[in-house]
Amino acid sequence: MRVRGDYIKLMVLAIAIIGLYGFSDHRSKARTINKIYIKFLGDNALYLTEGAVNKLLMKNYGSLKNRPKEEVALNTIEQLVESNPMVKSAQVYFTVNGDLITEIVQRRPIGRVEGATKFYLDNQGRRMPLSKNHSARVPIITGKITGKSLEDAYVILEYINKDDFLRMNVIGIHIEDEGKYQLKFRMENFVVNLGGVKNLNEKFKNFMAFYAKAAKDKTLEKYAVVSLEFDNQVVCTKI
CATH class of the missing domain: 3.10.20.310 (membrane protein fhac)
Known part of the structure; x- marks a missing residue:
């Protein structure tokens, strides 16, 4: 008899739980959107x-x-x-x-293309429309805009954004042709001929060494072009 009584209690408890769940589910579905x-x-x-x-x-x-x-x-x-x-x-x-x-x-823009059409390049390398609500302070991309040159520009921008100095000072990428990219700096008169996107780490390492020495010697204003196109070299053209 005791077993039968326990069984009945379990059945009643199960029915109660199912009833409460159904009631709760019904109330949830009947509830309207508040705010x-x-x-x-x-x-x-x-x-x-x-x-x-x-x-x-x-x-x-x-x-x-x-x-x-x-x-x-x-x-x-x-x-x-x-x-x-x-x-x-x-x-x-x-x-x-x-x-x-x-x-x-x-989405987060990292570059702004100024060509026949104007748009941002976002941090995933995709095109992003300009916004009427805000203008991003990102490097301006000009020149011969093609699918391949934009892919390369994205690679350059990704590298620039990983370095505090470059991120603060590079204001533009000019595409002379596919594989020929030129950087413009915020505070300097010279431009940097980067060449292609191969060996960026080595190129920028050489550039930073040049920049540090020229800044120390106070000769930065004497240069019109700084070329990083040649292997392990920084070739400068004076004004």
Whole structure:
């Protein structure tokens, strides 16, 4: 009899748990969206505004506030937000209070192309449109813009961004031709003929040695061109 009594207790407990789960699930599905929040993650939240995201959601879904949660497909909203060319990634979720949160990571430009068409080159080597909300302070890329030369420009920019001195001082990359790249510096009158993108580490190592010595000797203003095109050499042309 005791076994039978224990069995009945277990059955009652199981039914109670199922009932509570079903009630909770029903209440969750019946709950409506309380508030809507747009959050930009990281320190690069400059090119897309909260208003623009809200406008995008409104255009495609109408007003989401007070709408039943079960009517909202979070994956679909994420895909919509990520379709914006300023967005790198997005995550959309509900809080326990019924708030709809959209977290956005924006793309990061590392160069700006000034050619027949104008656009940014982002930190993944992809084209990124200019923004009316913010103008990035990044090196300007000019000259003969091709697919290959942009790939090389991206390699150069990636290297520059890993070095504090270069990142602060290189303001431009001029493409004379594929495999012939010229750097412009913020505070100096000379230009640096880099050549191609092979052996960048060796080229910049030689350049930094030259720069340190010329700065110490106070002769930087005497040079018009500094060439790194030749193996393990820095060839300078005076003004």
